Amino acid sequence: MKKYYADKTCLNVLRVLVLVVTGSLIVLDYYFLYFIPILMWSLIGLFGLAYLLIGIIWLPLYFARASYIVSSQEVIRNTGFFFRIRQTMKVSAIQYVTLIITPFSSVTGFNFVIINALGGNLLLFYLSKTDAEEIFEEIISLLHCFSMKLYSKRKTNKIKQVLEEKE
Numbered sequence: 001m002k003k004y005y006a007d008k009t010c011l012n013v014l015r016v017l018v019l020v021v022t023g024s025l026i027v028l029d030y031y032f033l034y035f036i037p038i039l040m041w042s043l044i045g046l047f048g049l050a051y052l053l054i055g056i057i058w059l060p061l062y063f064a065r066a067s068y069i070v071s072s073q074e075v076i077r078n079t080g081f082f083f084r085i086r087q088t089m090k091v092s093a094i095q096y097v098t099l100i101i102t103p104f105s106s107v108t109g110f111n112f113v114i115i116n117a118l119g120g121n122l123l124l125f126y127l128s129k130t131d132a133e134e135i136f137e138e139i140i141s142l143l144h145c146f147s148m149k150l151y152s153k154r155k156t157n158k159i160k161q162v163l164e165e166k167e
Helices: 008-032 037-065 129-166
Strands: 002-005 067-070 074-079 085-090 094-101 111-117 121-124
Touching: 002 129, 008 037, 037 074, 067 129, 074 121, 085 111, 094 129, 111 129
Parallel strands: none
Antiparallel strands: 002 067, 067 074, 074 085, 094 111, 111 121
8 A cells, every 4th residue: 555645846837826826816807907996906916825725735735635545455545625625536446547647757757647446437547657657557457457357357267157057
């Protein structure tokens, strides 16, 4: 069983993106609403407050609480801000795994692992490149071991059936 955490470099990239979007909205607000000062300053205050809540409070708390656990039996995703969310997927239920590595992923931390099963999927967000590759390889090897275990049981049962039929 190994525990993985969200990559902190991604936190800084997301903060910068939120700051750029907020700054752009403030500039557009100032440019287009200069003739209605009360509305302009209200929106500027609202955008500033939104940046403080998202960039300074919500994102760091989300990244501090995001963790992923991969064991031989299950994959667990722990996230949440106000409410703790724990999602579990059994390895035996996994159909396939997708690894998404974005350009400049070592700088941005935008690497994702998507685990698909019959009833849904489990998304592992904001991993470092090495963690994402390690999780992907670990799940693939677990799936291979699980399928070989099932195959050997089926083969043993078939041999027993054949022997019983001959008797």
